[in-house]
Amino acid sequence: MAQLTALPVLDISRFRTPDTDRAAFLAELRSAHEVGFFYVTGHGVPAALRDEALTAARAFFALPEKRRLEIENLNSPQFRGYTRTGTEYTAGSADWREQTDIGPEPAALGTGPDDPDYLRLIGPNQWPSGARSATR
DSSP states (O other): OOOOSSOOEEEGGGGGSTTOOHHHHHHHHHHHHHHSOOEEESOOOOHHHHHHHHHHHHHHHHSOHHHHGGGBGGGOTTOOEEEOTTSSEETTEEOSOOEEEOOOOOOOOOOOTTSOGGGGGOSOOOOOTTOOOTTO
């Protein structure tokens, strides 16, 4: 792989037109995946909302670890919440990152033994004490 001088930029607005070259976009996505990070443009999310999300993320990760662990993803059947550095593994090695997984706020599905496993990932987020969710 050539030396990286900038993070890849993927413009997803291309999928709003019928003449999108899906194969070319997927090739770019695979290439960006090799880098590990990329920017997404053309998503239509307003700048004010992006700024609010970044502010909330910075505030969350500035909390003491005890507060972040209130919403550790191990407490959620949907694996929503906080993951500490070194507790997720990729290719047998601990990842050097911490993260918070969130998503839409539907009620958890009542799944049965014959349902696909991914359905149990649908459900509510966890929020730290004193925080407000998008649905509150």
